[in-house]
Amino acid sequence: MKRIYSGRRANSGELENVSLFRCFSESIPDDTIKLSKFLFPSQEYIEMVTGIREIKKKGSIYILKSMLPCITPSGVFSKRCNSGLIHHSGIICMDIDRKDNPHISDWDIAKQSVSGMDGLYYAGLSTSGNGLFMLFRIKYPDKHLEHFYALEHDLKKKNIYIDKACKDVARLRFVSYDPAPYYCPTAGQYSRFMGIEKKSLTINIGDDMSKEITSYRVRKLIAEIMLNKINIAEKYLVWYAIGQSLAAEFGESGRDLFHIVSMQSIKYQKWRCDRQYDHCLASCSNSSIATFFMYCKKHHLYAK
Numbered sequence: 001m002k003r004i005y006s007g008r009r010a011n012s013g014e015l016e017n018v019s020l021f022r023c024f025s026e027s028i029p030d031d032t033i034k035l036s037k038f039l040f041p042s043q044e045y046i047e048m049v050t051g052i053r054e055i056k057k058k059g060s061i062y063i064l065k066s067m068l069p070c071i072t073p074s075g076v077f078s079k080r081c082n083s084g085l086i087h088h089s090g091i092i093c094m095d096i097d098r099k100d101n102p103h104i105s106d107w108d109i110a111k112q113s114v115s116g117m118d119g120l121y122y123a124g125l126s127t128s129g130n131g132l133f134m135l136f137r138i139k140y141p142d143k144h145l146e147h148f149y150a151l152e153h154d155l156k157k158k159n160i161y162i163d164k165a166c167k168d169v170a171r172l173r174f175v176s177y178d179p180a181p182y183y184c185p186t187a188g189q190y191s192r193f194m195g196i197e198k199k200s201l202t203i204n205i206g207d208d209m210s211k212e213i214t215s216y217r218v219r220k221l222i223a224e225i226m227l228n229k230i231n232i233a234e235k236y237l238v239w240y241a242i243g244q245s246l247a248a249e250f251g252e253s254g255r256d257l258f259h260i261v262s263m264q265s266i267k268y269q270k271w272r273c274d275r276q277y278d279h280c281l282a283s284c285s286n287s288s289i290a291t292f293f294m295y296c297k298k299h300h301l302y303a304k
Helices: 035-039 043-051 060-067 107-114 141-158 200-230 234-264 269-281 291-296
Strands: 015-020 031-034 068-073 075-077 085-088 093-095 120-125 132-138
Touching: 015 035, 015 060, 031 035, 043 060, 060 234, 068 075, 085 141, 093 120, 093 141, 107 132, 120 291, 234 269, 234 291
Parallel strands: 015 075
Antiparallel strands: 015 031, 015 068, 075 085, 093 132, 120 132
């Protein structure tokens, strides 16, 4: 697919500013960057992303992705949380993952299917290459969540299911590369939004934000464990308890996190780690993520 442009090319002063973070574990932005510059990265990052896509082991992909720079597409922030928003960019990011869309086998065709949508600014391959991320210009930044639900509805009609975590205005986006993205720098604004009852909206935001904050704290600690090679689970009972803790909070998606924790020990064996996590999934009903935080604290690891 060739790049698609609508009308004239916008100059750099018209493109949105967003916050840049050195890696996903950072909570304070390193700089402010033009969105267009991030979407078309330097050769150094193109080679890094290409290398990640050649790896089949999920744990290794996670480790390498955690070292990549990332942005908050929806604006400039003083810190990475919704209350840290300084200025909304007028952009909302929608992720399409393989796990939610097993019926999609060709991402170029998927790009073509969304290319005519109102407000679509960019659509390109995710960092892993197993999904797409789409950036929409929205008309009412203060109705970020309402625009999210309207876009979710419109995409469902195309048999496309998005990652619900995209509703978070402080959602991160890793650097990526697509040799043939859909790119329309002069895209109009998506104006549809879906109203939600205030009471229901408050409850949903609270639940989602709580889960997002917990996930962020865990992944920040995992990154510290990985980068500093800290073994917090040398004893079997501790290892098992941490596995149960991650399984209780994340289910199957916590498996890669458990591998990273386990890799810090010279005893690590992939098959044994997988077998142990299977046991944890089956016996974690009385566990919670508090156990993981407790053992991190014992090793002077903190994530706020």
